[in-house]
Amino acid sequence: MEHRTPIYKLVALWPCRADLAADLSTITGAKVSVDRVHKWAKCGAVPSSMQAHFLRAAQKRGFDLTAEEVLDIHAAPTFQPPEDAA
Secondary structure, eight states: OOOOOHHHHHHTTSSSHHHHHHHHHHHHSSOOOHHHHHHHHHHTOOOHHHHHHHHHHHHHTTOOOOHHHHHHHHHSOOOOOOGGGO
């Protein structure tokens, strides 16, 4: 089973990843692919160059998300399975 990162959960706020990619493309004026969004959700991080745009896209959609929350999510320790899972 794939671990769902906090970024995965943020990406899931959008109806679909294509909508997030489209929102980001509109905000940045550059093409943001759905594949890129998939990678962010899987690896658990939005590149720092996209974080402000990500936040703007969330706010335009009316999502209750702050810059501090985005930074805190990225600063959180990465997932580690419980020791007894080995």
